[in-house]
Amino acid sequence: MNPEAEFTPPAAPPAADAAISPAGSVEKILTVAYDLFSRRGVRDVGVNELIEKSGVAKATFYRHFPSKDSLVLAFLEQRDKEWTVKAIVSEARRRGSTPEEQLLAIFDVFGDWFLREDFEACSFINVLLEMGPAHPLGQASIDYLAKIRGHVQVLAEEAGLVRPEEFSRSWHILMKGSIISATEGDMKANKRAQQMAGWLIEHHRPGS
Structure with a gap:
């Protein structure tokens, strides 16, 4: 038997926010932004930190907020x-x-x-x-x-x-x-x- 025929590669892990609805993604991003911006201001908080703490993909973040300024306005x-x-x-x-x-x-x-x-x-x-x-x-x-x-x-x-x-x-x-x-x-x-x-x-x- 060809061992390769029995091998099934593992499924790719789901994206970080695959199970989150668009509205849920926005809510998560805004919740994190509200906490960080209110405590530390605007300049001290970077987009990478916002994405990491929100638990969403970078593409998802930019789909909802094309720029950091747009997120600050929402905040x-x-x-x-x-x-x-x-x-x-x-x-x-x-x-x-x-x-x-x-x-x-x-x-x-x-x-x-x-x-x-x-x-x-x-x-x-x-x-x-x-x-x-x-x-x-x-x-x-x-x-x-x-x-x-x-x-x-x-x-x-x-x-x-x-x-x-x-x-x-x-x-x-x-x-x-x-x-x-x-x-x-x-x-x-x-x-x-x-x-x-x-x-x-x-x-x-x-x-x-």
């Missing part, structure tokens, strides 16, 4: 949904029974966030400072920061405060400043900002 969009809307705005609205209380509750939410071991500061600020305002990623970060001001302005309007657009810009300074201070190690930064926020509300009451 910023997800950050807006998960951090701005769900973690901050929705939680502040839940904690306060009036628009004014909800505005002030933003800093209570910040206080819990500042104490977390995985506190990573504001990704929009981080990416803006890292890439610069002229870079498309920096501009996208500016746009998302403007969306945060938009949420604040809505609350200010609901509270009946005057000059709500001006109010939202001043309020956002307090938000951003407290985040930077917490990054420096000031764990009472949210309370300091909240006190100043109360003064700002008084300054924007009708007739003030």
Whole structure:
């Protein structure tokens, strides 16, 4: 008997992501990107690391995200949904029974966030400072920061405060400043900002 006739070569191993659906591949890549970009910024994270930790093939990665910048843009969009809307705005609205209380509750939410071991500061600020305002990623970060001001302005309007657009810009300074201070190690930064926020509300009451 010809021994070669009985030999069946082993099947080639399946590709790393052969069993993952396209939607599953995107989710895995975004999950890894969210963790890495939020903790380490953009420039420190390479495509090869993203591919390796996502467990997808290089071709799959580039099919969904033709460039690293396109993945960063997707990360910023997800950050807006998960951090701005769900973690901050929705939680502040839940904690306060009036628009004014909800505005002030933003800093209570910040206080819990500042104490977390995985506190990573504001990704929009981080990416803006890292890439610069002229870079498309920096501009996208500016746009998302403007969306945060938009949420604040809505609350200010609901509270009946005057000059709500001006109010939202001043309020956002307090938000951003407290985040930077917490990054420096000031764990009472949210309370300091909240006190100043109360003064700002008084300054924007009708007739003030």
